[in-house]
Amino acid sequence: MSARPASVNEESDAEAPATRGRSRKYTQVLGLINQAAIEVFASEGLAGASTQAIADKAGLSKAQLHYYIESKEALYRQVLQDILTDWIVVFGFSDEAFGPRKVLGDLIQRKMMFSFEHPLRSRIFTAEMMRGAPVINNMMDTSKQRTDQAAAVIQNWMNQGLMDKADPMLVLFHIWAVTQFYADHATQAAYYRNAAQQGQDKDGKDRRYLIEQVTEFLLKGAGVK
Incomplete structure (x- = not known):
């Protein structure tokens, strides 16, 4: 008696573990x-x-690498796109009704944590901007729209007397500049403060201290009531 042919579903079931394994390996690589x-x-730049x-x-x-990527330039563009996607999340504003102290405080905390946890990605973005943004310039439309929306929210808070009057876009720039320092100049900050380098603050105590200090400084500077 001949064996019964496997059904399509049975064939799929038999192949699924191998397919999943290949897919998992591909993702891992x-x-x-x-x-x-x-x-x-981060260390060498694109060039x-x-x-x-x-x-x-x-x-x-090198041959294995090129099986997975099109080119160095395409990989660089993907890294920048991933960073921009992260920035959109980091700089996303919660409900305007929560007010500037809550919303900006949360923003500062997220940006500081990103600086602590992903300093190399932050430095790639900074280096690209310092070169005049030749690659990332045409990738920033969504980021620009979100930033304009955030500036409009800040302007509304100012109009309501919840913050001192200022250029709302510059308020965002100042938040960026101060928080970005702890990614781009982490070694300098640790050296002059006699503090633990990134990765050595096991209990997160120093991170919490910096977030608290930076948040208070920036909110006070913005005149948040």
Whole structure:
């Protein structure tokens, strides 16, 4: 008696574990490539980075790397797009009705934590801007719209007397500048403060202290009531 042919569903079920395994491995390798690219771009910039250096950092051969990516430039664009997506989340405003102390305080905390946890990504963004944003310039429409909306919210708070009168866009710039310092100049900040380097603040006590100090400073400077 011949064996019954497997149904389509049975064939799919038999193939599913292998397919899932390949998909999981593919995703894992992409994650390794992404982290390697962040480290290389942060230290060398786009011009100084090489696919060989990224491959070495990811534990791949150059040929294996190019199986997963189109080019160094395409990988750099993807890293920048991921950073922009993160910025949109970090700088997202909660309900305007909560008022400036709550909303701006939460914003400052999120931005400070991003600086602590993702300093290399922050530095890639800063370096791109310092070069005149040649790659990222045409990728920032959504970010610009969200920033304009945030500035409009701040203007409304000022009109209601909840904050001192100022240029709302500059208020956002000042928040950015101060919080970004702790990503771009983390070593300098730790050295002059005789504090633990990033990654050594095991209990997070120093992070909490910095967030508290920076938040109070910025809200006071903005004249938040």
